[in-house]
Amino acid sequence: MPSLGADMEAGTLVEWRIRPGDGVKRGDIVALVETEKGVIEVEIFASGIVDSILASPGEKVPVGTVLATIRVEGEPAEAAAPSEKKPPEVPKPAAPAPEAPAWIAPIREARTARPLASPVARRRAEESGLDLSSVTGTGEGGIITLADVEGAPSRIEEKAKRSLATADQLTAMRRAIAAAMTRSKREIPHYYLATPIGMSRAVAWLREVNLGRPVTNRLLYSVLILRAVALALRDFPEMNGFWLDGAFKPGSGIHVGIAISLRQGGLVAPAIHDVDKKDLEELMRSILDLVNRARTGMLRSSELSDATITVSNLGEQGVETIFGIIYPPQVALVAFGALTEQPWAENGMVGARSVIMAGLSADHRASDGHRGGRFLSAIDRLLQEPEKL
Amino acid sequence: MRTREELREVVLRVLGRIAPEADLKALGPAESLREELDIDSVDFLNFMIGLNAELGVEIPEADARKLSSLEDCISYLLSNAESR
Numbered sequence: 001m002p003s004l005g006a007d008m009e010a011g012t013l014v015e016w017r018i019r020p021g022d023g024v025k026r027g028d029i030v031a032l033v034e035t036e037k038g039v040i041e042v043e044i045f046a047s048g049i050v051d052s053i054l055a056s057p058g059e060k061v062p063v064g065t066v067l068a069t070i071r072v073e074g075e076p077a078e079a080a081a082p083s084e085k086k087p088p089e090v091p092k093p094a095a096p097a098p099e100a101p102a103w104i105a106p107i108r109e110a111r112t113a114r115p116l117a118s119p120v121a122r123r124r125a126e127e128s129g130l131d132l133s134s135v136t137g138t139g140e141g142g143i144i145t146l147a148d149v150e151g152a153p154s155r156i157e158e159k160a161k162r163s164l165a166t167a168d169q170l171t172a173m174r175r176a177i178a179a180a181m182t183r184s185k186r187e188i189p190h191y192y193l194a195t196p197i198g199m200s201r202a203v204a205w206l207r208e209v210n211l212g213r214p215v216t217n218r219l220l221y222s223v224l225i226l227r228a229v230a231l232a233l234r235d236f237p238e239m240n241g242f243w244l245d246g247a248f249k250p251g252s253g254i255h256v257g258i259a260i261s262l263r264q265g266g267l268v269a270p271a272i273h274d275v276d277k278k279d280l281e282e283l284m285r286s287i288l289d290l291v292n293r294a295r296t297g298m299l300r301s302s303e304l305s306d307a308t309i310t311v312s313n314l315g316e317q318g319v320e321t322i323f324g325i326i327y328p329p330q331v332a333l334v335a336f337g338a339l340t341e342q343p344w345a346e347n348g349m350v351g352a353r354s355v356i357m358a359g360l361s362a363d364h365r366a367s368d369g370h371r372g373g374r375f376l377s378a379i380d381r382l383l384q385e386p387e388k389l
Numbered sequence: 390m391r392t393r394e395e396l397r398e399v400v401l402r403v404l405g406r407i408a409p410e411a412d413l414k415a416l417g418p419a420e421s422l423r424e425e426l427d428i429d430s431v432d433f434l435n436f437m438i439g440l441n442a443e444l445g446v447e448i449p450e451a452d453a454r455k456l457s458s459l460e461d462c463i464s465y466l467l468s469n470a471e472s473r
Binding site: 150207210211214215216218220222263264287288291292295296297316 | 402406407408409410411426427429430431432434435437438441447448449450
């Protein structure tokens with residue numbers, strides 16, 4: 001059972017997506033687990049063959065418990081690794097697994113007879129986690145069409161909705177937030193800095209770029225902010241990582257947690273991986289997808305456990321300055337206020353400019369205010385040249 | 390050509406995918422979608438992308454403000470959705 005956040009103690013197994021003998025590769029979704037953050041898709045961390053399944057649906061399982069064992073190529077069966085406290089090390093393969101071995105595809109194909117469906121219907125069904133065998137096709141010869149898929153209620157969506165709607169779930173999420181924030185304020189010596197960032201260039205650039213773009217390709221200013229933070233982090237590695245066991249451990253990549261408020265209450269901050277390596281279009285697609293999945297209740301395990309810093313854009317509700325509370329064991333959080341029009345002096349002249357307030361909350365054990373200030377300046381500088389982001 | 394009622398259904402279906410917890414039956418025709426459903430700019434872009442996928446309608450950025458309520462959406466789609 002993976003830890004999907006600093007204060008998760010246990011999760012309830014909802015269903016398995018694998019069976020003993022199945023081939024899996026790193027990143028495959030193998031199970032659904034219900035946590036205080038809703039139903040989460042659990043990804044496997046290594047490639048191999050499923051050896052045994054040790055937990056059953058409905059069971060509440062403590063973090064760190066072995067749920068299933070997998071065998072990597074060349075390893076004999078029954079080589080179940082011992083259970084450990086640290087979740088990422090649960091049944092760890094002895095050697096790095098080969099990436100996507102060729103035998104994976106046939107095994108997966110053989111498992112179910114594919115119902116007849118148009119390619120676009122199949123893709124949509126995959127995206128929404130819908131089991132095609134539960135859909136009645138109305139197309140020629142009973143083929144499943146896009147309309148059939150869209151008309152069918154997704155099993156997972158329904159499950160997620162149901163679970164999110166319960167008061168228990170909300171209470172559990174409230175408790176998890178309370179625990180994480182209390183721990184943060186108890187353990188992390190926060191320091192706070194804020195600086196107004198001129199956004200006129202970024203806004204003008206976006207307007208121009210969006211003019212010629214179809215709606216599916218349009219950019220929001222939040223994508224520029226996210227990218228600027230990620231690029232600035234390359235020069236400020238002490239803001240990107242974790243404070244663990246009395247020392248700073250840098251993140252393995254720049255995985256930015258996006259604080260997303262949930263309308264029914266609470267919030268989640270799932271990560272977008274390697275933000276510094278993605279272009280604006282790819283990032284925008286990631287944001288659209290992540291926000292939608294967060295609010296409709298289906299996130300993936302790696303998104304909940306991998307964030308190395310958090311960015312909040314609460315400002316959309318109108319507040320100008322935000323100082324967030326760091327999500328432990330991370331060491332920094334950058335929060336952006338509302339995009340407002342303000343009088344702005346430049347070169348001895350005052351004019352009206354679009355301005356956004358960037359607020360940094362950082363862990364004084366990992367960095368000092370001087371570096372924090374330079375980090376915010378770096379974000380500012382990057383946002384003045386939006387075309388280079 | 391789709392009727393007002395059909396367009397209304399499409400709009401509500403797309404909204405339902407973005408805000409599944411919302412009580413769309415209680416949404417008044419002239420009420421602000423952003424205010425009533427508490428949707429932000431990311432949700433709203435997802436909404437326009439959803440309308441585009443369902444109806445093939447291309448909504449220029451400058452027109453986004455014309456989609457502020459359910460009634461506004463239906464009127465906008467009536468005059469733009471199938472006149473491409």
